[in-house]
Amino acid sequence: MSVVPSTDSSRTPAEHAGRRHQVLVIGSGFGGLFTTKALDAPEVAVTMVARTGHHLFQPLLYQVATGILSEGVIAPATRDIIARQRNAQVLLGEVEEIDLVARTVTAGSVTGRTTYGYDSLVVAAGSTQSWFGNDQFAEFAPGMKTIDDALELRGRIYGAFELAELAAAAGRDEDARDLMTFVVVGAGPTGVEMAGQLIELSRRTLSNEFRHIDPSTARIVLLDAAQEVLGSFGDDLARRTRRDLEKLGVEIHLGAKVVDVDATGLEVEHHDGSRERIECSTKVWAAGVKANRLTRTLSEQTGAELDRAGRISTNPDLTLPGHPEVFVIGDMVSMEGLPGVAQGAIQTGRHAAGQILRRVRGEETGQAFEYFDKGSMATISRFRAVMKRGRIELTGVPAWVAWLAVHLFYIIGFKSQLSTLAHWAISFLGRDRAERTVTEQQVLARLALEYLGEDFLRSSLRTSRGEQVRLREQQD
Template sequence: MDEHEQPRHRVVVIGAGFGGLFATKALKNAPVDVTLINGTAYHLFQPLLYQVATGILSEGEIAPPIREVLKRQKNAKTLLGTATHIDPVAKRVDVVAPGVAYSVEYDSLIVAAGASQSYFGKNEFADFAPGMKSIDDALELRGRIFGAFELAEIETDPAAIDRLLTFVVVGAGPTGVEMAGQIAELAHRHLPGQYHNIDPRQARIILVDALPTVLSTFGDHLSTEALRQLHKLGVEVELSTKVVDVDESGIEVETDNGRRRIESSTKIWAAGVAAPALSVQLAQATGAETDRAGRLKVNPDTTVPGHPEIYAVGDMMALDQLPGVAQVAIQSGRHAAGQIKKRLAGQPTGQPFKYFDKGSLATISRFSAVASVGRFHFAGLLGWLLWLVVHLLYLVGFKNRVTAVLHWFVSFIGRGRSERVATFQQVFARRALQEYQEKLP
């Protein structure tokens, strides 16, 4: 570099989810050097994790490598690691990766670290009821779901068979509804005829939620339609039902009629999200406030109060009661990138982030979904077609779209599941990962 040449503006982006990835791509032609830090080497299309868990898609189809996605963006580089500490005074991010720790300095910072699963203070539930936030979660659940049918086939105790063939999904939001619907389709449509000693159609799929409705954010009409479709699939829906305990062989729930136990070997947790630890650390370092979920209360332009160089976007920000959905992350990430470009161009900044709601979607079974788009509500086949188009649109990479369509064709038109491979390692690796993470500095 010439001694008179000014160094380029350094932008560090934490997280390669929807917010971080789209913020990075929005800076493609800006006079900046972007460093994208992520705990994995791939971008995860989280809304389709349940399809990995139920054998429809492979993990590679919803998780393209970040380097491949950004290979034509010359001003961006990717670093593997988990950001553990942000120093707003030194303008430095401390990062850890397997066997190494390092730091990255920034001029502007976009924090898009996403959200983690919340067990409402009962984190021990995670050992028995995995969430749906990562590829590891989805592969573990795939092993547990398909493994339950295999173990039931060789079991001789009727009580044990019933326990193995009882699947409990906690949380009746989009993820829980989609998960329950797909397990029901497995049991009633895809697996019958493949076992000699059990009938998969005898499986019980129970959807539990403390709220009085399913898909509560979709409105009464679509909520009622979703409930009708779930019942049609054979899903037992238990609403106004609070989970009070979870262990290896079952789950305890509480209703107005008292407390009771559901014997179940496979439990899936799809209820509640919480901000990551980095959100709390950044709040302490900057003096910013957080909401009950730990999300940062940001200014209208998504900057952290008192720090116009730091942006918190997506699931990490608390602003105008915006939901934790992909479109909020995408649009807020792009907004933060736009603010940085304006500041470097000498243009006024501070414009408030305006979210354009493109609607909410949830699929219940093949050819059946519900969609809420502004004043319009769709259910059944029309809702499913809209779901199909939207998810294809946001799948990153042409190859991913093609293979996803092929696997959807196999699953929705035929009676097969393309990805039923599961290993003991996937099922039992959670404890090893926890022990590894506990050793990190």
């Protein structure tokens, strides 16, 4: 399958006689993957360009961070998923430039830059964590958007208990208390699920494993500048969720805005203007997202507006103004009634694929995308969850079982589903967590790479390759 850009980018599909319609998909998340799978047709050739080689089931990242699931279960190799789809290929690279006039996309990797041409483009690069203009907070309060984030948090969480044990053994009880204080920023579904699992971890899994500390006394704090927990779920479920969390032992502060973060704690400003400092070593940032930076270059080239989260406004059919061959989907789209969840990415991806196939087959296109709301759900802890679909609201065990079933269904691959089910049985019916291995590299690698600079990896590999060539030449 050729990925060489066409020399005549202005040609229409009808002029591509004798060759397949070239579709370029940016991103391997739910949007990119379901677009690619929906384009399994002989008329098209699909190239997926993604910055990682895996498809990430992001809703379960918090379970990787807390030791329930392994990263491989929720992040299978993308090329393995589409191995039997002969019209598709996966190539590694982070997209750096999009030229809508030339119909080219340039992506970079550790080996250099590659430019791809396309007849149709689907931009499904997703979203990233937002610290609301305070990116310096990320040094001490990592987000939870990638496998690297989850592994770093796992190291920080389990490492905090180990260091607390050392501090208590040495008689430094105050240090031990600070180490066993965990703050989760953001009371949306991710924050609620993370806080609930930290309670489960400290109260059940680790309760009898230490000699100098009592993990069940760990302080779990949930903060949010909003006035409700799970505000998008409605008043009744929000109150139920808050009540359940507080009953479990989670300390909840609402109307609390984080104004400063450092290595040993954070400072919070309450709605009345007063400020409070919370001493803690482990912070989890689960508040706020922003669209991938590619929306900015698309906006500059088309005039399409961006919202506060960087999402781009599209035509009703998800194409960009003046560019019917370019679709933007998932978390990158600003459209009323379209939430930034997996279902939004899946449904927009399928719609984009359908429009491309209709165009290739000479059928009428331009049909508006309509989102079908399949509901929202979040777990609180073992046997506790909330679910809302239209007027239907579930809580407790029924909602928890529904949550398990839905998430298990959307995990890619039978082996991953079976492994997930086994790990859930171990963790939820028993007390153990199978994925508790942590390393210093997990905790320190992100900051080390940031301090070394963006060009470190590329220059390091080029230098190593050059040294190898010189050594071979000397040997010859």
